[in-house]
Amino acid sequence: MRFYFILIFFTLLQISISGIIPNPEHPAKLTERHSKNNYKINSEEKTKEFWITKGKKFVEDQRKLKENKNIAKNVIFFIGDGLSLSTIAASRVYQYGEENSLSFEHFPYIGLAKTYAIDKIVPDSASTSTSYLCGVKANYGTLGVNGNIKRKDCEATLQEQYYTTSIGKWALDKKKSIGLVTTTRVTHASPGGLYAHIAERNWENNEEIEKNCKNYENYKKIKDIAVQLIHGDVGSEMTVVLGGGRREFRDKKMNDEIGLENARTDGRDLIAEWKSIGDENNENRTFVFDRQGLSNVDVEKTDRLLGLFNSGHMKYKMEAKDYEPSLEEMTETAIKLLQNKNDENGYFLFVEGGLIDVAHHSTYAQIAFNETIEFSNAIDKARTMTSESDTLIVVSSDHSHTMSIAGYPDRYNDIFGTAAESDRDDLPFLTINYANGKGADIYINSENNARHDPTVIIDSKNPKALFPATALRDSETHGGEDVAVFASGPWAHLFTGVYEQNVLPHLMAYASCIGDGLKHCANN
Numbered sequence: 396m397r398f399y400f401i402l403i404f405f406t407l408l409q410i411s412i413s414g415i416i417p418n419p420e421h422p423a424k425l426t427e428r429h430s431k432n433n434y435k436i437n438s439e440e441k442t443k444e445f446w447i448t449k450g451k452k453f454v455e456d457q458r459k460l461k462e463n464k465n466i467a468k469n470v471i472f473f474i475g476d477g478l479s480l481s482t483i484a485a486s487r488v489y490q491y492g493e494e495n496s497l498s499f500e501h502f503p504y505i506g507l508a509k510t511y512a513i514d515k516i517v518p519d520s521a522s523t524s525t526s527y528l529c530g531v532k533a534n535y536g537t538l539g540v541n542g543n544i545k546r547k548d549c550e551a552t553l554q555e556q557y558y559t560t561s562i563g564k565w566a567l568d569k570k571k572s573i574g575l576v577t578t579t580r581v582t583h584a585s586p587g588g589l590y591a592h593i594a595e596r597n598w599e600n601n602e603e604i605e606k607n608c609k610n611y612e613n614y615k616k617i618k619d620i621a622v623q624l625i626h627g628d629v630g631s632e633m634t635v636v637l638g639g640g641r642r643e644f645r646d647k648k649m650n651d652e653i654g655l656e657n658a659r660t661d662g663r664d665l666i667a668e669w670k671s672i673g674d675e676n677n678e679n680r681t682f683v684f685d686r687q688g689l690s691n692v693d694v695e696k697t698d699r700l701l702g703l704f705n706s707g708h709m710k711y712k713m714e715a716k717d718y719e720p721s722l723e724e725m726t727e728t729a730i731k732l733l734q735n736k737n738d739e740n741g742y743f744l745f746v747e748g749g750l751i752d753v754a755h756h757s758t759y760a761q762i763a764f765n766e767t768i769e770f771s772n773a774i775d776k777a778r779t780m781t782s783e784s785d786t787l788i789v790v791s792s793d794h795s796h797t798m799s800i801a802g803y804p805d806r807y808n809d810i811f812g813t814a815a816e817s818d819r820d821d822l823p824f825l826t827i828n829y830a831n832g833k834g835a836d837i838y839i840n841s842e843n844n845a846r847h848d849p850t851v852i853i854d855s856k857n858p859k860a861l862f863p864a865t866a867l868r869d870s871e872t873h874g875g876e877d878v879a880v881f882a883s884g885p886w887a888h889l890f891t892g893v894y895e896q897n898v899l900p901h902l903m904a905y906a907s908c909i910g911d912g913l914k915h916c917a918n919n
């Protein structure tokens with residue numbers, strides 16, 4: 396009798412364990428996979444001389460820095476969405492090893508930007524975009540409007556006296572060309588700050604406005620973000636727009652190039668409208684929807700270029716098929732076109748690595764780091780195509796995330812591996828963890844609320860493996876600490892200090908002599 400009880404008990408235990416553990420894998424494998432096996436601690440590091448020589452060389456390099464007070468003919472502004480300092484550090488370890496650097500970490504001047512929104516300690520990408528592109532802080536969820544407009548306010552969104560103007564407009568007023576590149580939908584929050592004015596970042600197409608505002612009599616006057624991109628005063632003047640988001644431009648009943656769903660319900664095809672404006676103005680406008688099309692673009696013969704490579708966000712690089720271009724390829728084409736179009740007055744280009752944030756929201760740390768390296772590669776490309784003497788490049792982020800690098804992992808340990816064992820439950824814990832997110836419950840044994848061994852839970856072959864989190868949430872949240880700002884080129888030395896995020900476009904405007912009242916530009 397007693398024997399049977401014991402047997403039943405063990406059978407139940409086995410069932411419950413195998414039900415919880417998705418894919419048991421030996422811990423050692425996890426550590427091997429991403430570690431730089433050939434990395435050994437350089438024995439010179441044990442000497443004093445090694446560190447002292449390095450330290451003195453840095454002092455000497457800093458001493459030689461010369462302030463560049465040229466006028467920045469061109470400005471390229473890179474935003475890594477959700478590129479927190481811990482993401483930069485972990486991606487550096489992941490790709491190059493602890494002592495090495497991502498491309499933009501070599502830039503000579505660094506500052507820190509405070510990212511809070513008017514009404515939130517931790518901001519979203521719309522309020523921060525308004526801040527770093529229009530120079531004015533805004534309420535959470537709002538885009539290109541000041542703090543008098545609250546999120547989703549259908550009536551206030553038509554009040555033009557509350558609209559902000561972006562650095563894109565300031566550049567156009569000085570006869571510069573402008574463009575945008577992103578891996579998200581081109582109507583998403585970060586690029587939206589360049590050309591849109593709207594009380595709700597999700598009003599990317601007419602149906603989204605209808606859902607929130609149909610009880611308001613003037614709701615048909617509200618222009619969705621896609622319409623503002625094609626017909627607005629800044630959007631309609633863009634030389635190049637590359638990214639995802641085709642669905643926001645066409646009615647659901649219309650066909651997509653590769654059969655994906657569209658999102659509009661007003662019968663419009665904004666891509667066709669964009670093309671016909673070109674015909675009316677005798678401009679050669681090119682629309683492309685895949686990587687091949689992008690590489691066929693003849694920049695000499697193209698006046699304006701619209702490339703929409705997915706119906707929604709573009710795919711993560713780790714999952715993309717060959718028909719979507721990389722951020723680096725899009726950035727390269729955009730710069731070539733802008734250089735060709737307006738060599739005399741120069742250009743302002745906004746480039747977003749938008750999927751770092753999307754991956755973090757899902758606690759896909761491996762994808763977040765891969766997207767960060769892609770972002771770094773795009774910046775490297777931009778620097779090699781331009782000159783520090785006339786092109787200011789600024790690299791920053793809109794906000795942080797909740798990911799931390801913790802424990803005391805050994806040097807050159809796999810960044811995705813275990814840091815150590817806990818002194819409380821004797822189980823290992825990982826180096827990478829989130830404060831909240833969907834990777835919370837799978838690491839807890841629901842029977843007794845104890846932790847599982849994370850190395851048994853995580854499937855290291857899957858880029859979409861969820862990293863552990865504390866509070867269970869469907870979408871991991873942003874973080875509220877400062878973000879770094881890296882600058883290179885004319886007036887880059889102005890970007891040092893700890894400042895409000897909204898000073899960024901004012902600094903870029905000063906460096907390139909756009910906007911009003913800049914005395915140092917008088918002779919120009």
Ligand SMILES: *[C@@H]1O[C@H](CO)[C@@H](O)[C@H](O)[C@H]1NC(C)=O
Binds near residue numbers: 680691692693694696
């Ligand atoms: C317009 O641009 C396309 C694509 O770049 C090119 O093939 C075509 O020759 C151009 N037409 C003119 C008139 O320049």
Ligand SMILES: *[C@@H]1O[C@H](CO)[C@@H](O)[C@H](O)[C@H]1NC(C)=O
Binds near residue numbers: 712714765768
């Ligand atoms: C990102 O991942 C993809 C697919 O695994 C790989 O081909 C690519 O080289 C990675 N990117 C970088 C910059 O390491």
Ligand SMILES: [Zn+2]
Binds near residue numbers: 477520752753756873
């Ligand atoms: Zn986000």
